[in-house]
Amino acid sequence: MTACSPARTAGRLLTGEFTLADGRRAVPVFQLLTERYRSPEYSPEAVSARCGVAAQKIRRIAAELAHVAFERAIVHPQPWTDCGGRRHESMIGRPVAMHAMRGISAHSNGFHTCRALHLLQMLLGAIDCPGGFRYEAPFPRPCPAAPKPAGKTSAPGQPLDGMPLGHPCGPEDLLVDAAGGPLRIDKAYSWEAPLAAHGLMHMVIRNAWAGDPYPIDTLFLYMTNLSWNSAMNTADTTGMLTDKRADGEYRIPRIIYSDAFFSEMVAFADLVLPDTTYLERWDCISLLDRPISTADGPADSIRRPVLKPDRDVRPFQDVLIELGAKLDLPGFVARDGSPLYEDYADYLVRHERKPGIGSLAGWRGRDGGSDGVGEPNPGQLDKYIENQCFWKYELPPEQRYFKHANRDYLETAKRFGFIEKAEPIVLQIYCEPLQRFRLAARGHGAVQPPDAHRGRIETYFDPLPIWYVPFSEAAVDGQTFPLHAVTQRPMPMYHSWHSQNAWLRQILSHNRLYVNRARAAELGLDDEDWVWVVSHHSRLKCQIRLMEGVNPDTVWTWNAIGKRAGAWNLSADAPESTRGFLLNHLIAELLPAASTVRYANCDPVTGQAAWYDLRVRIEKALPDQAGNAEPQFPAVSRLPNMASPPGIVRDARMDPGAPGGGR
Amino acid sequence: MTSLPAPQPGAKKLGLVIDLDTCVGCHACVVSCKEWNAFGETGPLPEFGPYQAEPWGVWLNRVHTFEVGDGEDGRTVYFPKNCYHCEEPDCVTVCPTGASYKRAEDGIVLVDAALCIGCKLCSWACPYGAREFDEDGGVMKKCTLCVDRIYDENLPEGDRIPACVAACPTSARHFGDLGDASSAVSKLVAERGGCDSMPEMGYRPVSKYLPPRSIRPTRVRDERSEHKTAGGNGFLQWIDRVLSR
Numbered sequence: 001m002t003a004c005s006p007a008r009t010a011g012r013l014l015t016g017e018f019t020l021a022d023g024r025r026a027v028p029v030f031q032l033l034t035e036r037y038r039s040p041e042y043s044p045e046a047v048s049a050r051c052g053v054a055a056q057k058i059r060r061i062a063a064e065l066a067h068v069a070f071e072r073a074i075v076h077p078q079p080w081t082d083c084g085g086r087r088h089e090s091m092i093g094r095p096v097a098m099h100a101m102r103g104i105s106a107h108s109n110g111f112h113t114c115r116a117l118h119l120l121q122m123l124l125g126a127i128d129c130p131g132g133f134r135y136e137a138p139f140p141r142p143c144p145a146a147p148k149p150a151g152k153t154s155a156p157g158q159p160l161d162g163m164p165l166g167h168p169c170g171p172e173d174l175l176v177d178a179a180g181g182p183l184r185i186d187k188a189y190s191w192e193a194p195l196a197a198h199g200l201m202h203m204v205i206r207n208a209w210a211g212d213p214y215p216i217d218t219l220f221l222y223m224t225n226l227s228w229n230s231a232m233n234t235a236d237t238t239g240m241l242t243d244k245r246a247d248g249e250y251r252i253p254r255i256i257y258s259d260a261f262f263s264e265m266v267a268f269a270d271l272v273l274p275d276t277t278y279l280e281r282w283d284c285i286s287l288l289d290r291p292i293s294t295a296d297g298p299a300d301s302i303r304r305p306v307l308k309p310d311r312d313v314r315p316f317q318d319v320l321i322e323l324g325a326k327l328d329l330p331g332f333v334a335r336d337g338s339p340l341y342e343d344y345a346d347y348l349v350r351h352e353r354k355p356g357i358g359s360l361a362g363w364r365g366r367d368g369g370s371d372g373v374g375e376p377n378p379g380q381l382d383k384y385i386e387n388q389c390f391w392k393y394e395l396p397p398e399q400r401y402f403k404h405a406n407r408d409y410l411e412t413a414k415r416f417g418f419i420e421k422a423e424p425i426v427l428q429i430y431c432e433p434l435q436r437f438r439l440a441a442r443g444h445g446a447v448q449p450p451d452a453h454r455g456r457i458e459t460y461f462d463p464l465p466i467w468y469v470p471f472s473e474a475a476v477d478g479q480t481f482p483l484h485a486v487t488q489r490p491m492p493m494y495h496s497w498h499s500q501n502a503w504l505r506q507i508l509s510h511n512r513l514y515v516n517r518a519r520a521a522e523l524g525l526d527d528e529d530w531v532w533v534v535s536h537h538s539r540l541k542c543q544i545r546l547m548e549g550v551n552p553d554t555v556w557t558w559n560a561i562g563k564r565a566g567a568w569n570l571s572a573d574a575p576e577s578t579r580g581f582l583l584n585h586l587i588a589e590l591l592p593a594a595s596t597v598r599y600a601n602c603d604p605v606t607g608q609a610a611w612y613d614l615r616v617r618i619e620k621a622l623p624d625q626a627g628n629a630e631p632q633f634p635a636v637s638r639l640p641n642m643a644s645p646p647g648i649v650r651d652a653r654m655d656p657g658a659p660g661g662g663r
Numbered sequence: 664m665t666s667l668p669a670p671q672p673g674a675k676k677l678g679l680v681i682d683l684d685t686c687v688g689c690h691a692c693v694v695s696c697k698e699w700n701a702f703g704e705t706g707p708l709p710e711f712g713p714y715q716a717e718p719w720g721v722w723l724n725r726v727h728t729f730e731v732g733d734g735e736d737g738r739t740v741y742f743p744k745n746c747y748h749c750e751e752p753d754c755v756t757v758c759p760t761g762a763s764y765k766r767a768e769d770g771i772v773l774v775d776a777a778l779c780i781g782c783k784l785c786s787w788a789c790p791y792g793a794r795e796f797d798e799d800g801g802v803m804k805k806c807t808l809c810v811d812r813i814y815d816e817n818l819p820e821g822d823r824i825p826a827c828v829a830a831c832p833t834s835a836r837h838f839g840d841l842g843d844a845s846s847a848v849s850k851l852v853a854e855r856g857g858c859d860s861m862p863e864m865g866y867r868p869v870s871k872y873l874p875p876r877s878i879r880p881t882r883v884r885d886e887r888s889e890h891k892t893a894g895g896n897g898f899l900q901w902i903d904r905v906l907s908r
Contacts, residue, residue: 060880060883063883064880064881064883066883067881067883068881071883072881491687491688491689491690492689492690492691492693492694494689502710502713502714502718502720503694503697503710503720504694505713505714505718506710506713506718506719506720506722507690507693509718517733518734547730547737548730548732548733548734548737549730549737549738549739568714569714570714570715571714571715571716573715573716574714574715574716575716575717578716645713645714645715646713646714647711647712647715648709648710648711648712648713648799649709649710649713649720650707650709650799651701651702651706651707
């Protein structure tokens with residue numbers, strides 16, 4: 001097959017059965033698709049009741065998608081050249097765009113649902129075209145993507161031999177020991193969560209407490225308030241931080257925590273490293289991480305200190321770089337053992353992941369004249385500051401669409417270091433890496449799953465999207481727990497999971513549970529009633545608000561609004577603690593025991609936390625139970641010499657209650 | 664009591680046009696307004712009990728959220744609201760000191776803090792609740808359309824717009840001269856059926872809202888007749904026919 005096989009042969013390859021040159025039988029993936037999705041199991045009638053959308057309406061939506069994609073195609077008069085060297089006089093757009101964010105991936109069937117949506121986009125031709133889904137640099141990338149997760153040779157007291165996160169492409173890339181057990185404390189990249197490209201952060205405290213897969217001596221955490229709003233089963237998880245073994249030693253002996261705020265987690269740390277706020281430090285929103293690119297071109301940005309800290313704090317990145325040097329970690333010390341970087345600003349400019357590629361893509365090269373790739377430029381940060389902290393490269397018009405198959409774009413992407421070779425990026429309908437895991441589960445290959453995991457791997461590493469009832473939901477009785485319960489982040493606070501200020505809490509200082517109005521009437525509930533929300537794991541008390549715009553089988557609330565009394569230097573009667581609540585209390589971090597293994601409450605492919613699999617029922621609270629949320633926790637003790645919050649702030653720049661304030 | 668300026672033919676009528684169809688209720692305009700104005704000529708905009716049980720502060724722009732319609736017809740409407748810089752603003756005419764005034768040259772309604780005695784008559788007169796009293800300073804505060812920004816020649820021309828407009832991530836907020844029928848904002852109002860808030864009150868707001876668009880399902884041909892009964896094989900043959908070229 002050539003790099004970009006001519007599409008005009010496609011018709012002959014779509015259906016039927018073929019015999020390959022070596023005698024093996026093969027069928028095109030389209031045949032598999034039609035066989036699977038035209039089966040009664042996937043018919044509108046079969047799913048209508050479950051998702052609350054009439055079969056006829058499902059058909060109408062499908063017809064509408066097809067109609068818009070194929071009958072209302074956009075013709076964008078922009079010539080371009082495809083990866084096979086063919087020039088096209090225009091770009092054809094299929095104006096079907098889909099929005100799917102963290103809701104879908106917060107289910108234990110989320111990976112396959114995401115794949116199903118992507119499959120639909122592929123079938124509609126709505127991939128990186130005018131009006132459709134569009135890639136943002138550094139994407140698209142081929143599979144296998146680099147790098148693989150490091151850690152195969154990790155040993156106590158030794159540095160990791162590469163980057164902790166990456167993209168496994170088959171069983172041989174897993175981080176498992178000889179018996180197939182997890183190597184990482186969060187069990188990412190093990191048979192329990194093979195494609196855990198984000199790690200399983202929500203399981204770290206629990207695993208450390210349980211000594212599963214092994215005990216640790218020190219838990220070192222940065223931000224995220226991991227025991228509170230980033231934990232499932234918040235009450236028990238908090239308890240794990242102070243739990244002791246029979247010999248009197250803490251089960252997690254040492255906890256180091258860095259935070260800019262007096263969050264719920266701070267009181268549990270043996271050592272607190274007071275961080276700066278982002279107004280007081282350098283930061284980088286890098287193409288190597290989660291950049292700010294748009295579909296029209298790569299972009300990145302920095303934050304720079306605009307306030308001088310007035311208290312004994314240090315930017316955590318500076319601290320990490322100093323620790324790296326003190327520990328002689330590779331990449332942080334020179335040959336003579338001296339520190340390689342002065343601080344994080346120095347690291348941003350001089351660190352190179354590969355020659356010419358560093359944290360920031362703008363103004364590279366000695367003279368700052370190079371976009372994307374080039375030698376470190378000592379004046380780079382000044383150039384960012386001159387440009388309001390942003391860098392953006394505008395792709396020429398002929399490179400802005402069909403990036404996976406656009407010759408000129410692919411050459412640009414190679415030049416910028418996004419991809420290794422300027423070759424077309426083949427979208428996989430039949431996902432080969434998944435099939436590699438499934439084949440292992442079926443006994444093929446040298447790297448085999450332990451028998452306890454074999455069935456699960458075989459089931460969920462299906463190369464074509466599947467649907468199954470989310471695990472937590474399947475484990476409970478639908479009559480006893482008839483409602484789905486989910487959360488969303490309020491937009492004003494979207495990227496302030498971990499900060500607190502006097503303005504945002506005036507917009508929202510406590511959350512209610514939103515209930516469909518008709519459903520509430522059936523349940524005998526009124527607006528503003530106090531209710532108990534009960535899951536198989538726990539229960540909480542909160543106040544409800546009725547609304548039309550929510551599915552009758554679903555209740556929802558804002559997340560991370562509820563705070564523990566006394567935390568964040570709020571007064572103990574602040575509504576965040578008296579009336580605000582976390583749905584986290586109702587969510588168990590482990591799935592109910594169904595086999596010899598108790599799996600984490602997450603997606604079996606990616607390990608993504610299954611926050612949204614929660615099922616609950618709601619019961620009206622007794623009249624004398626109204627007025628405050630439960631569970632309540634004893635107020636956090638104030639730190640010695642901590643300033644009391646002011647009663648009035650006239651000038652927020654002078655607010656002694658806020659970090660950096662009070663000058 | 665304070666007089667309104669005599670209408671001048673051709674005078675600018677600066678205001679906002681807010682698109683209720685595209686506002687997503689993110690509050691970026693709210694916070695951005697506070698950030699600009701708390702530290703500018705209008706400030707301070709104090710907070711009371713900011714870390715206590717009932718935090719309360721002065722804001723010149725707020726977003727209210729409503730649900731309209733029942734069941735499947737229901738929809739959430741985010742309703743951003745700041746001063747409309749009305750053509751008949753009773754908040755000005757009730758002012759006993761001349762502190763509240765409407766500018767002849769561009770129609771912006773302002774408060775002169777040096778003249779304000781904090782009697783709050785203006786906030787009683789405004790049916791929209793657009794004025795907020797600074798209890799600490801004893802003076803009334805309100806939206807100035809960022810008058811200390813829109814005429815600032817030290818700013819790049821593109822930045823000479825109100826902070827709320829600059830902040831909006833969905834471009835739901837537009838700023839311009841509604842006295843000029845050929846301006847972009849006037850055209851937008853004409854095209855989209857822009858309307859006043861509570862016109863029956865007779866204050867003649869300059870700023871307008873663009874109502875949410877109605878949702879019309881796309882009309883599609885019934886494609887299913889041809890192959891709806893075809894079994895797996897028939898369907899595959901149909902695919903071959905359609906996709907072969």
